[in-house]
Amino acid sequence: MAPISRGFRGRRRTDVDPSRVPPGQYVVNDFPVLSAGPTPNIRLDGWSFTIDGAVDERRSWGWEELLALPSETVTVDIHCVTKWSKLGTAWTGVSLDVLLEDVETSAEYVTARSEGGYTSNLPLADVTDGQAWIAYRFDGEALEPEHGGPARLLVPHLYFWKSAKWIRGLTLMDEDEPGFWESLGYHNYGDPWREQRYWSD
């Protein structure tokens, strides 16, 4: 039993379904921004998304090629390790199942790579079977740079830092390798429902 904070009552929200809010999270209506540095200014000519690493053959898509792939619009809840959750967010993008369809690999992990060198690591099994997308639209609009535009990884069942902004590729890995925040004290897997925020969780 946690110690009572004298005089604290809190302010429960009555307009949200508590079963959609992981432990320790609170629901916001706006869309906060978290990044380690400046927002990059990314040009679409010359942009590409590349799958490399432990693969039979490296694959790469330019911006127009990505847009030409079959897309999906999904409505999902997102959970940031800094404790805000945003419910019912609508994203449009390409499922990683489409991008990984013809990729032969023995790898069990991926490292998501972003413009500017940011990385995040995930099990391959967490980005397949309809669990992850390369998203380029949010709420029907082009994804804004501060939220990861032109395109970001979307893996809504893990804390949102795993959904790397400004995504440029995935490297398939035989061995798991901690990414940027995972090397700086944040949990290697990051399941919000098990409140895996930090190394010791």
Added chain:
Amino acid sequence: MGTVTEVREETPRARTIVLDVPEWPDHLAGQHVDVRLTAADGYQAQRSYSIASPPGEAGLALTVERIDDGEVSPYLADELRVGDSFELRGPIGGYFTWQVHDGGPLLLVAGGSGLVPLMAMVRHRRREASEVDTRLLLSVGSWNDALYQAELAETPRQGVACRYTLTRHWDAHWAGWTRRVDAEMLGAVGPGPEDRPLIFVCGPTPFVEHVADLFVALGHEAGRVRTERFGPTGG
């Protein structure tokens, strides 16, 4: 658990809470803690707050600015008293940090209460008697919102150049800047990109986006600009 040993009013909207935290593993300047409060019926709320005190100092200091429609900050800023205790975890965050051996020059830009983690860096520098070239630019709505005024008034003697811009209210005697941070202001604060300063920017999201963009446009390497954003969300 942390137990409140002292409360200091900093501005009409912000106060510093000094805590005794048994077995605190010590922290780096720039890190934060997670605070968890529990109501009598078991309801809990968690938020993050930056640490204001430098590593190695007895008493862990948090400075909390009240967000009127917030859930946790009004409790910490108004209700909490000496002798109260609450759960906290930390230190957290390993990127927005500065240690003396990281060197400089050090260029710190704060919007409002974004000063808190930067103040931990200024205090760490002083505590370690570092002579790293350090510049601090603070953007606040009015002089009443400026944290740690007396302490910052002493920093020029310690080699920290501290400048202010007031963006909403100022009186006729105010001789400092009175506008939003712009490229000319950052140029006047210096050091320029040729000196490759290590830059820390902290404040509300629009402020941080704006200032970080200015630094990149001025020619600073993006990898030397570290940011921490405070959302007004829910605080």
